[in-house]
Amino acid sequence: MAALTEEQSMIQHQAQSWVIKHASVQEFRNVRDGESDVEFSPQIWSEMVSMGWAGIIIPEAYGGSDLGYLTFGLILEQAGRQLSASPLFASALVGASAILLGGSESQKKMLLPGIADGSEIVTLALEEGPRHAPKNIDLTADSNADGFTLSGSKTFVCEGMSATSYIVAARTDGKAGSPEGITLFVVPADAEGIKRTKLNTVDSRGYANIEFSQVKVTVGAVLGTVGEGHALLEAILDRARAGIAAEMLGTGSQAFEMTLEYLKTRVQFGQVIGSFQALGHRAAGFYSQKELARSCVEAALQSIDNNDGNIDEMSSLAKCKVGDFLHDMSNELIQIHGGIGMTDEFNAGLYLKRARVLESSYGNQAYHRNRYAQIKGF
Amino acid sequence: MTENKLKLDEFRQEVSAWLEGNFPKSLNGKASEIGLGKNVSGRLAEDSDTWRKTLAAQGWGIATWPAEYGGAGLSQKHVQIINEEMDEIGAFNPIPMLAGMGVTMVGPTILEYGTEAQKLRHLPKMASGEIFWCLGYSEPGAGSDLASLTTKAEDKGDHWLINGQKVWTSGADIAQWCGALVRTDPKAKKRSGISFIMFPMDQAGVKTRPVKLISGDSPFCEMFFDNAKAEKNELLGDLNDGWSLGKRLLQHERQSQTGEGGPATGGECLGDIAKRYVGTDEHGTLEDTDLRLRLANHLMDEQAHKLTIRRIMAEAKGNVEVTAVASILKNSATDVAQTRTELLMELMGTQGLGWEGDEYSQDELGNVRMWLGVKAMSIYGGSYEVQKNIISKNILGLPETTQKG
Structure with a gap:
């Protein structure tokens, strides 16, 4: 800590x-x-x-x-x-x-x-495909005399069903994949032309698909500057990444403690299974992974509070390292608990399912390894 | 600004002024060249000796020790300031290296367990870099299972008589003093009959022989004791309590091995080296995409390791207690160093396969030797596996694993 x-x-x-x-x-x-x-x-x-x-x-x-x-x-x-x-x-x-x-x-x-x-529940409506891709924006915002008209769809919108407003990443210029021509809008969830559909995700949490059919907004709905939304979007995403990394650290830490507790209480072959060196060493490895991840998460959050110049690097570091830890730890949680870990009645499955959703959000480990290499200039 | 911060700022100015007046400009940035001083002569040798003496007189060779034992009684924060100011002007502190295992390991243990007379006898000469210490721990039959050591010390009334053999002793060939774990009660259980005894190396009963390693270096020696002698008052701590004292000393070793620097973490950015050897596409991206992501992952792990050291320092408010957490850092430092050198080898291609010769640059040859050298990191100071035993038992509270004795 x-x-x-x-x-x-x-x-x-x-x-x-x-x-x-x-x-x-x-x-x-x-x-x-x-x-x-x-x-x-x-x-x-x-x-x-x-x-x-x-x-x-x-x-x-x-x-x-x-x-x-x-x-x-x-x-x-x-x-x-x-x-x-x-x-x-x-x-x-x-x-x-x-x-x-x-x-x-x-x-x-x-x-x-x-x-x-x-x-108010204000949430970010960004993704349009199955993989995190902040530049791949196809939802269009056509400029007109009264403001803009938004058409397109968003997926995997966190708390999309309960939101009162969306921050929508739209394209006012250029093609999907280009950082130029992206504009962010604040759009009320009850605006005419919005249709939302609940997604039944594996973690049973709140995600939704949102369709925008000719949704009209005024110029006052623009967040930031028209056409220059990419940098703003990345700044928002870096805060989201560092924040969700903290949540992931908690989920992974709990999975670790549940596993450790089981190692100390489950008896097989006449002794607690934690006395087997193969398992003790795995626990030691996860403990180290957890502590290293914690350092990254805290440093990323601190870099935001200090408004440091390397928030992008630190957020990718945190999201990636805590993602690796949570991924491995959630698998280990099931494995060490054996049969009971496979039952719905036991909580291990809930952690495993939630882990994958968290990993996929705002870029998975592979995404951030690639981004980190880019930031480091290779 | 708090009063404390003000005082530290004042101290920084004092340090800066003192260094300006005392550090010989001829030594600027020459820390590694001078090393233990054996390979330099003339003016450089004189200046480096003067610098050592000046620094020692100031108590800054090991500034956290009390002044009566050769230190300056300063806090870790003050030491950090001294180090930063030295870095700033290319100055360096040669004393820890000149004292061998003295300042880093034997000294802190004497401070904790030693008698007043032992402290006064040994600490000031460590703190001045006059006496190089080695440490007799491992034996041919006692590596990870250190407690099975058999080198014995017999009480002969007015002295201890030592017989046996040690191995992997760093710097035994140049050391003037040795601290060793020896068996003083052969009948007791193996961890209960061990003591820590100190003796001079310059005596007929002590012989050393360097061991040549796969890297070509010989940093370690074998040490043979044939009726070697130690004074009675050189028993450190209680008789037959050497095991707990010796473990404590190893915690100091782990702490000294887990710094942010270290041989395999600094230097030119790995990404830039990779670009030179591997080449890039039109976007400046490394052409070997598999290597590229493994490289990124390694740099992240390195950063995570450094951030963890910083976090532990911050949590401990600058005064890092010797704790079991140090054993996490030893393995992560090992992972970082070994992965780094493996990646270096991989990206250099066949240029990373040279042993010597003009066809290879000094950096390339150095990287090869370093790659071989850091294999030792997961073996010495408690192996990678022993560290995991320590974590699972001492930190996680899991029952003792299958060790016996």
Whole structure:
């Protein structure tokens, strides 16, 4: 754990005990197995909001506490440990980052207080294909006298069903694949011409496909500068990557602890299986991987708080290293638990399923290895 | 700005001024050239000796030690400032190297376990770089299973009589003093009958022979004891308590081996070297795409390792306690160094297969030797596997693995 301020330690402890008590993996299981169509418990979300979690990175002038990304990461890590479902990450980190980085004064006033008090859920609508590709944008925004008309579709939109507004990456010029001609728009979810379809993803969380048919927006909906959205988009994505890396660190750490606990209690051949050197060495390897990943995640969040010049590099590093750890750890979780790990009744499967969704979000490990090489100039 | 920060800033200015007035300009950037001082002569040798003495008088050879033992009683933060200011002007601290295993390992252990007389006898000459220490640990039959060592020390009333053999002793051929683990109670269980005893190397009963390694270097020796003698007052810590003391000393070793620098992590960016040998396409991307991603992954692992050291320093607020966490860093430092040299070999192609000769550049030949040299990292100081045993038992609390004894 990074050297934390007193306030950060307090928030971390509060988050840890609250999540275990009120938003545990059992609560998520209840939502998954429940009759209702919602992907998270409104009760849990509203309690998170009332603790101020949705305003962590939002300045006080807009109703937040301005405590920064590292602090937010501490909370996301605890949520990740228990697979707590909520729009906290999608809206209060990604949505809020988008508005903070690209929003005009009026956009900030319009949306940030709502994000902080939970009345707005603002999410990023980016992907159009099955692989993370921030330049492959085909959804068009045609300029006209009244503003722009958006046509196209987005997939795998995080909390897409519950969102009140989307940050839509659209093309105002150029061809899919080009960094030029990308523009971001803030579009209300109830705008005419929007159709959303729930995706039944393997992790039973909230993702949706969104279709835009001749959706009309005014010039005031543009986030940042027309045609120059690529750099803004990458800046938003880097914050999303560092943030989700914190959640992944929590999910992986919990998987590690569940595995370690099992190694200490499961008896076979007359002894606890953790006494076998083959398993002890694997546990030691995962422990090291976990600690190395933690260093990367914390450093990435700190680089954002410090507004360093290498946020891109650090975010790719964090997403990749914690992705490797979570990938391997979630497989190991099943393997070490043996037969019981294969049952739906046991939680291991929930962690494995969630792990792959998290890995795929905002670029998987291969994506970030490639990006890191590019940043390093080879 | 806090008061503390102000004081550190003041200290930095003092250090800078002191270095300006005392560091001989002739030595600028010559740390590796001078090395142990054997290969230099004339003015350079005189200047480097003067510099050593000046630095020692200031107590900055090992500045964290108390002043009465040759240090300056400073904090890690102060030491960091001294190091940074030295780097800034091409100055260096030769004393840790000149003291062999003294400053880094034996010294901290004497500080912790030694009598006052032992501290006063040994520490100041380590801190001044006058005495080079070696460390007698491994034996032909006692490697990872160190506790099975058989070199014995008998109590002869007014001295200890030592017989046996050690191996893999760094610098035994140039050392003036040795600290060794020896068996003092042959009847006790193997970990309970060991003691740590110190003795001078310049005596008839001690012989050394360098061991030539696969890299061509001979940094290690065999050491033979045939009725070697140690004074009675050179037993460190309690009789037959050498095992716990010896393990503690190894923690200091691990800590000294896990620095950010190290032989295989610095230097020119691997990506740039790769571009020279492998070539790039029109976008400047390495042509070997498989190598490229493995290279990226390695650089990430290296960065993760460095960030972890930094994190541990920050968490410990500059004063890193010797903890079990050090054993994570030893394996990750090993992974980084060994992967780096393997990648270097791969990207140099057949130019990375030279042993000597003008057909190969000095860098190429150096990389080959380094590739062979760092294979030792996963063997010495507690092997890769022993480190994993330590992590699983001491950090994770898993039951003892299948070791006996």
